[in-house]
Amino acid sequence: MKFKGRILKGIIYIILSIGAVWSFMPFLWMLSTSFKTPAESIQFPPTWFPKIFTAQPYITVWTKIAFPRYIMVSIIVSIAVLIGVLITSLLAAYAFSWFNFKGRDTLFVGILSLMIVPIPVYVVPLFILVQRLGWIDTFQALIIPWTASVFGIFLLRQHMRTIPKDLFDAARIDGCSRLRFLFSIILPLIKPAVITISIFNIISSWNSFMWPLMVTNSDKMRPIQVGLAYFSQGESTNYPALMAASTIAILPLVILFFIAQRQIIESYSRSGLKE
Amino acid sequence: MYALFAVPMGIIISLIIASLLNRGIRGLGFFRTAYFLPVITSIVAVSVVWKWLYNPQRGLFNYLFTLVGMSPLKWLEEPRGIFEILTGHSLPMLLKGPSLALFSLVLLSVWKSLGYNIVIFLAGLKNIPNVYYEAAKIDGAGPISTLFNVTLPLLSPTTFYVAIMTTITSFRVFAPVWLMTGPPPGGPLGTTSVIVYYLFQKGYEEYQVGYGSAIAFVFFILILTITVIQKTVLEKRVYYEV
Numbered sequence: 001m002k003f004k005g006r007i008l009k010g011i012i013y014i015i016l017s018i019g020a021v022w023s024f025m026p027f028l029w030m031l032s033t034s035f036k037t038p039a040e041s042i043q044f045p046p047t048w049f050p051k052i053f054t055a056q057p058y059i060t061v062w063t064k065i066a067f068p069r070y071i072m073v074s075i076i077v078s079i080a081v082l083i084g085v086l087i088t089s090l091l092a093a094y095a096f097s098w099f100n101f102k103g104r105d106t107l108f109v110g111i112l113s114l115m116i117v118p119i120p121v122y123v124v125p126l127f128i129l130v131q132r133l134g135w136i137d138t139f140q141a142l143i144i145p146w147t148a149s150v151f152g153i154f155l156l157r158q159h160m161r162t163i164p165k166d167l168f169d170a171a172r173i174d175g176c177s178r179l180r181f182l183f184s185i186i187l188p189l190i191k192p193a194v195i196t197i198s199i200f201n202i203i204s205s206w207n208s209f210m211w212p213l214m215v216t217n218s219d220k221m222r223p224i225q226v227g228l229a230y231f232s233q234g235e236s237t238n239y240p241a242l243m244a245a246s247t248i249a250i251l252p253l254v255i256l257f258f259i260a261q262r263q264i265i266e267s268y269s270r271s272g273l274k275e
Numbered sequence: 276m277y278a279l280f281a282v283p284m285g286i287i288i289s290l291i292i293a294s295l296l297n298r299g300i301r302g303l304g305f306f307r308t309a310y311f312l313p314v315i316t317s318i319v320a321v322s323v324v325w326k327w328l329y330n331p332q333r334g335l336f337n338y339l340f341t342l343v344g345m346s347p348l349k350w351l352e353e354p355r356g357i358f359e360i361l362t363g364h365s366l367p368m369l370l371k372g373p374s375l376a377l378f379s380l381v382l383l384s385v386w387k388s389l390g391y392n393i394v395i396f397l398a399g400l401k402n403i404p405n406v407y408y409e410a411a412k413i414d415g416a417g418p419i420s421t422l423f424n425v426t427l428p429l430l431s432p433t434t435f436y437v438a439i440m441t442t443i444t445s446f447r448v449f450a451p452v453w454l455m456t457g458p459p460p461g462g463p464l465g466t467t468s469v470i471v472y473y474l475f476q477k478g479y480e481e482y483q484v485g486y487g488s489a490i491a492f493v494f495f496i497l498i499l500t501i502t503v504i505q506k507t508v509l510e511k512r513v514y515y516e517v
Contacts, residue, residue: 012295019292020309023389027312029335030324042333116502118447120471121495124478124487207317209450214479225319229454232323239327246320253315265311268391269398 034058034243041239057244061231066219067248070227077142077212077223078205084147085201086194092148093156094182098168108157115150120210127214141215142223146205152197159190196267199260206253224249280373281381281445286437288385289392294426296393297400307397311390318387322454325383326351329455350379351455377467380451388444392437399433400426439505443498447471470494 036050135141209225228249329350337347353375411421452472478487
């Protein structure tokens with residue numbers, strides 16, 4: 001009986017390991033290719049580890065193409081969107097959960113119902129709007145449409161509603177203003193939710209592709225994903241450089257993932273949101 | 276077509292792995308990290324890497340295939356249906372199955388969303404109280420009947436949720452088509468032209484705004500209908516009282 005149990009455990013580990021290898025393998029192959037010379041990369045049969053170890057692909061990507069610029073655009077956009085989302089979500093969620101005004105719940109349901117509309121549905125009208133505003137190829141186009149998040153408002157409101165109302169009365173008696181109450185009392189209490197929103201936002205801004213592809217024309221306004229996409233179409237056979245570029249494009253989030261792994265996985269499993 | 280294959284495949288594989296992970300094995304953290312990594316990486320980079328893996332002449336997949344003695348495939352450039360390739364005969368329209376090119380995209384999406392589904396399933400499995408398993412054990416239920424009579428029914432709200440989420444995301448697929456198929460994208464022979472790519476092509480590239488908006492509207496109705504159907508059909512089979 002014990003022997004049988006051990007075999008079963010062994011089989012489970014083998015299946016799980018095959019799965020893990022399957023998940024990791026594309027990344028390992030990407031890294032391995034990114035350090036090869038172009039000639040070695042297309043050798044057949046392929047080599048698992050580069051015979052001639054070279055950093056040339058990274059140098060090519062970093063100097064010949066505007067990769068530093070793409071990364072800078074992505075960082076600026078990610079930070080600006082994050083700040084915008086945090087401000088709008090906090091204020092809106094505060095109003096929806098702590099103030100009484102006419103039509104509050106109707107308005108909230110209205111906003112909430114937008115959550116089921118996927119981005120591709122409104123991307124064309126949004127594009128026309130941005131175009132009429134003359135924002136094509138500007139930072140405004142990349143940032144402003146995404147500075148309000150229905151999910152952010154919803155999640156923060158859910159958390160704010162769990163805070164007892166008495167706290168507010170006590171703070172008012174002590175002469176605390178409404179805005180100060182939000183920032184010095186509510187904010188620390190809902191910190192986990194704020195972290196969740198920040199994580200989702202950073203990930204989705206860094207990885208966003210379709211929208212930046214539509215609203216940017218010039219190379220200097222391209223965020224990293226769009227830059228990588230154009231690069232991959234132009235240099236479709238220089239595999240080491242392509243893999244080096246892909247590595248650079250995913251590296252910041254991989255680092256973030258290893259630092260804040262627990263929070264990230266928990267955020268996903270708790271909110272059940274996907275990008 | 277894409278969703279039809281991507282959704283069940285993704286659910287079954289992730290459910291199996293999640294239930295294995297839930298058996299109190301060591302190294303849970305490591306496995307979870309390994310499976311979750313593809314979820315946070317960008318679809319653009321992943322598409323570029325997978326296109327290289329799928330390369331018919333130099334790709335790693337074909338190399339592994341030849342190692343085990345199988346004949347190499349054309350993957351993304353193959354318009355023939357997968358069942359046609361498996362059987363080696365040409366089949367009538369409906370039995371052909373999706374083109375291998377489309378199936379390659381499905382495989383990529385299953386790989387990418389696996390970790391996410393596993394995490395959701397794990398959370399669902401943890402919520403099943405242990406008393407049910409103890410009761411089943413006392414009644415003499417084996418592992419298989421426990422799975423079908425205890426785990427799956429009690430997990431059904433989670434499965435339901437994952438099904439809806441995966442369906443919606445697989446309808447939204449865009450970047451892999453734009454980056455990996457063709458030229459022109461949507462090829463070979465238009466077998467990988469998914470709805471969002473079509474929308475992008477008409478509404479943006481060809482600047483037929485009205486046409487694009489019409490596609491968007493149809494797309495929205497489609498998503499809404501699927502959600503409603505899944506809700507009514509699956510809800511009957513979902514056991515909420517835990």
